[in-house]
Amino acid sequence: MAVWSLLAVNSLSLGGLLFLLSAGFSLIFGLMRIPNLMHGSFFMLGAYLGASLLQRGYNFWFAALAASAAMVVIGGLVERLLLRRLAGQELAQVLLTLGLSFVIADLCLMIWTGDPIQPATPAQLGGGVRTLGMFFPIYRLAIIGIAVAIALGLWVLIDWTRLGAMIRAGVDDAPMARVMGIQVSRLFTAVFCIGAALAAFAGVMGSPFLSVYPGLDADMLPLALIVVILGGAGSLLGALVGSFIIGLLYNFGQAMFPDLAYVILFLPMVLVLILRPQGLLGRVQT
Amino acid sequence: MARSALSLSNVHAYYGDSHVLHGVSLNLGEGRLLGLLGRNGAGKSTCMNVTVGLVQMRGGAIEVFGDSIGKCQPEVMSSRGIALVPQGRRIFRSLTVRENLAVAARKPARDAKAPWNVERVFDMFPRLRERKNQNAGSLSGGEQQMLAIGRAMMTNPRVLLMDEPSEGLAPQIVAEVGRIIARLKGEGLSIILVEQNIKLTLELADDVAIINTGEVVFAGTPAALQADESIIAQHLGVF
Ligand SMILES: Nc1ncnc2c1ncn2[C@@H]1O[C@H](COP(=O)(O)OP(=O)(O)OP(=O)(O)O)[C@@H](O)[C@H]1O
Ligand SMILES: [Mg+2]
Numbered sequence: 001m002a003v004w005s006l007l008a009v010n011s012l013s014l015g016g017l018l019f020l021l022s023a024g025f026s027l028i029f030g031l032m033r034i035p036n037l038m039h040g041s042f043f044m045l046g047a048y049l050g051a052s053l054l055q056r057g058y059n060f061w062f063a064a065l066a067a068s069a070a071m072v073v074i075g076g077l078v079e080r081l082l083l084r085r086l087a088g089q090e091l092a093q094v095l096l097t098l099g100l101s102f103v104i105a106d107l108c109l110m111i112w113t114g115d116p117i118q119p120a121t122p123a124q125l126g127g128g129v130r131t132l133g134m135f136f137p138i139y140r141l142a143i144i145g146i147a148v149a150i151a152l153g154l155w156v157l158i159d160w161t162r163l164g165a166m167i168r169a170g171v172d173d174a175p176m177a178r179v180m181g182i183q184v185s186r187l188f189t190a191v192f193c194i195g196a197a198l199a200a201f202a203g204v205m206g207s208p209f210l211s212v213y214p215g216l217d218a219d220m221l222p223l224a225l226i227v228v229i230l231g232g233a234g235s236l237l238g239a240l241v242g243s244f245i246i247g248l249l250y251n252f253g254q255a256m257f258p259d260l261a262y263v264i265l266f267l268p269m270v271l272v273l274i275l276r277p278q279g280l281l282g283r284v285q286t
Numbered sequence: 287m288a289r290s291a292l293s294l295s296n297v298h299a300y301y302g303d304s305h306v307l308h309g310v311s312l313n314l315g316e317g318r319l320l321g322l323l324g325r326n327g328a329g330k331s332t333c334m335n336v337t338v339g340l341v342q343m344r345g346g347a348i349e350v351f352g353d354s355i356g357k358c359q360p361e362v363m364s365s366r367g368i369a370l371v372p373q374g375r376r377i378f379r380s381l382t383v384r385e386n387l388a389v390a391a392r393k394p395a396r397d398a399k400a401p402w403n404v405e406r407v408f409d410m411f412p413r414l415r416e417r418k419n420q421n422a423g424s425l426s427g428g429e430q431q432m433l434a435i436g437r438a439m440m441t442n443p444r445v446l447l448m449d450e451p452s453e454g455l456a457p458q459i460v461a462e463v464g465r466i467i468a469r470l471k472g473e474g475l476s477i478i479l480v481e482q483n484i485k486l487t488l489e490l491a492d493d494v495a496i497i498n499t500g501e502v503v504f505a506g507t508p509a510a511l512q513a514d515e516s517i518i519a520q521h522l523g524v525f
Contacts, residue, residue: 165385172378179338179372180390181364181441283380 002134007251013140015247016147017210020202021220022227023154023239024195030234030282031171032188034083035090037097039199040221041104042071046200047212048108051117060122064204068197075196079189101217109214116213143205150198151240158236167191171234223250226269232282241280288315290352291476292337292368292445297346299329299336306332308500309346312478314445314493316351319467319477321491321508323484325523329500330480331373334447338370339363350445367395369443373450373480375434379423383414386422386433387440394442400473407436410466428459435466446470449480464490484522488512496521 025039046067053063078100086092125139158164169177170184177184203212210216227246231238246265253264272279292314299307307329314320324330335341337348339358348355350366378386387404394401408415411432417425422433431451438446448467452460464486471477471490481487487494488508496504496511498521504511511517 162385162388162391165381166389168381169378169385169389172380173376175340175360176372176376177378177389178360179340179364179370180437181361181392182389183361 005132005134006136007255008248009136009140009144011248011251012244013143013247014250015244016143017202017206017243018223018227018246019147019151019240019243020198020205022224022231022243023151023236024198025224026228026231026233026235026239027154027158027191028195029228030232031167031191033088033090034093034192035097036192036195037094037221038078038101038104039195039224040217040219041101042075042196042199043203043206043220044108044212044217045074045104045203046071047203047207047210047216048112048117049200050204051119051207051212052112054119055117060119060124060204064201067204068201071196071200072193076189076193079192083192084185101221105214105217112212114214116211117207118211119207121208139208146205147240147243151236155236163187223265226265229269229279230272232279235279235281235283238279238281288318290314290349291316291318292351292478293349294333294337295347295349297333297336297343297348299332299341299343301332301341306500307336307343310497310500310502312495312502312505314476314478316476317471317474318492319471319479319490321487321494322478322480322497323482323487323494323522324497325521326482328497330497331449332500333497334370334372334449334478334480337363337447338368364392364441367442367444369438369441369446371431371434371438371446371448371451373453375427375430377422377425377430377433377437379421381422382419383422383425383433384418386437390437390440392441395444398442402439402442404440407439410439410469411436428455428462431455431459431463432466435463439470444476446475446477447480448477450482451479452481452483452486460486484518 021039021043025036028034028036049067049070050063053066054060082096083093086096121139125142128135128137158167166182167187169182170187174184223246227239227242230245231242245268249264249268253261257264290313294310294312296309296311297307298305298309310329310333312320312333322330322333332341336343336358339360339362342358348358350368355366378389381389384404387407391403408418413429414432414436417429422430425433435451451463455463460483467477467479467490479487479490488511491508494504494506494508494511495502496517503521504517
């Protein structure tokens with residue numbers, strides 16, 4: 001019993017982390033139609049930057065926010081200087097972002113070498129709570145809480161503010177939105193930057209239990225991809241639901257059927273692709 | 287002669303290699319309504335799209351209230367006070383009615399007498415107020431047209447370009463759209479009305495221009511046009 005509930009908390013916290021990673025991926029893919037294969041690199045680079053700051057003795061939250069801010073800059077540069085020129089050319093975007101992810105992976109290997117780094121959990125969030133005779137690590141609970149809070153914040157931003165409506169107008173009909181005076185290109189850059197920052201934030205948040213190592217990017221990207229296909233591109237609620245489903249399948253799959261862990265992860269995605277290609281909560285493209 | 291609100295001089299435009307506008311010149315006087323007529327495919331929409339920066343002109347000049355515009359970018363033209371009610375309405379279908387209006391809101395010029403805001407649009411189109419939280423895609427054609435007009439007004443424009451606002455609407459809705467256009471003109475707005483509905487245009491317009499295969503073939507008053515049946519017959523295909 002205790003094992004199962006701990007597994008559940010671990011699943012939910014992995015789900016929270018996956019949401020932070022895939023929310024941006026989903027918005028970038030669903031709204032801007034950019035298949036951003038560097039999203040895992042944003043996660044890994046953020047995690048490495050955070051780990052370096054932590055090694056220098058900075059506060060955990062400062063490290064997480066600084067890594068996110070760095071990714072706003074890097075993401076913004078990539079979008080403005082490179083992706084912008086490839087608007088509408090999905091194959092070119094795939095090749096560019098894939099290529100950049102290799103470049104970033106090599107640069108990380110040069111800077112941080114191949115040894116994994118495992119930052120300590122932040123002191124304020126160490127330990128656990130004991131209820132119902134079980135022990136829940138506070139850090140994991142905090143990740144769940146942060147993910148849900150950010151999900152709410154994003155939902156309000158996109159669905160309930162004028163800014164969010166302007167972004168959606170740009171998605172509906174970009175040329176007409178521009179004619180109405182909406183600065184579509186700036187808004188899309190902002191969406192891309194927010195996505196990159198969230199990925200980096202997730203990278204730092206996850207580093208105490210995932211650790212940071214070469215190949216972390218390639219481990220995370222497929223998870224984001226599955227989440228978004230499962231939940232529906234562009235749907236934040238879909239990303240949230242998909243993240244928790246994948247978090248559960250990942251943990252329970254590895255605990256119960258370690259040999260089939262990947263089958264269990266990818267099977268739901270295949271089913272969704274066959275039965276409901278727009279994803280569980282995705283809108284049908286009109 | 288009224289001051290010029292918008293003028294196109296010798297404008298050329300292409301889609302790829304196909305030459306669509308062959309040196310079009312139009313002049314819209316301040317506070318006036320210019321009716322722009324022409325057959326299907328004559329180049330009317332292209333004139334509008336060039337003016338709002340959706341299509342880049344190759345050769346020619348555009349002036350807005352006497353200022354010449356270098357490169358027409360949509361955001362720039364919008365900030366210069368040009369608004370478009372596009373052909374086919376092109377409202378933001380997944381946004382609610384209210385959101386469609388809110389996203390287009392722009393502060394009016396300081397000397398504006400009656401600035402536009404969501405409430406004022408709803409006063410003009412009470413049916414939109416009833417449907418304000420509905421998705422715009424679920425509106426009827428007439429309601430969508432009203433939303434497209436309201437959305438354009440939210441930018442507090444000085445020049446309004448309307449591209450076939452009566453297209454595909456029932457006669458009583460066309461009459462309502464006509465009354466709205468007359469009212470907007472009465473408030474001093476300078477308007478270009480692109481239409482295939484000759485009767486509606488002649489009722490509303492101060493000046494008329496006819497465009498045929500990318501060239502202006504007639505420019506004058508509605509009276510002058512009506513006096514010369516042959517022009518209508520030759521260029522508008524009404525026999
Ligand atoms: N996006 C486009 N690509 C290629 N050719 C186009 C495009 N849009 C219009 N054309 C062509 O340019 C010419 C002028 O079209 P335009 O839409 O300006 O005509 P119009 O006068 O507005 O016609 P209508 O009354 O049917 O709206 C037509 O021959 C049309 O086929
Ligand atoms: Mg047209």
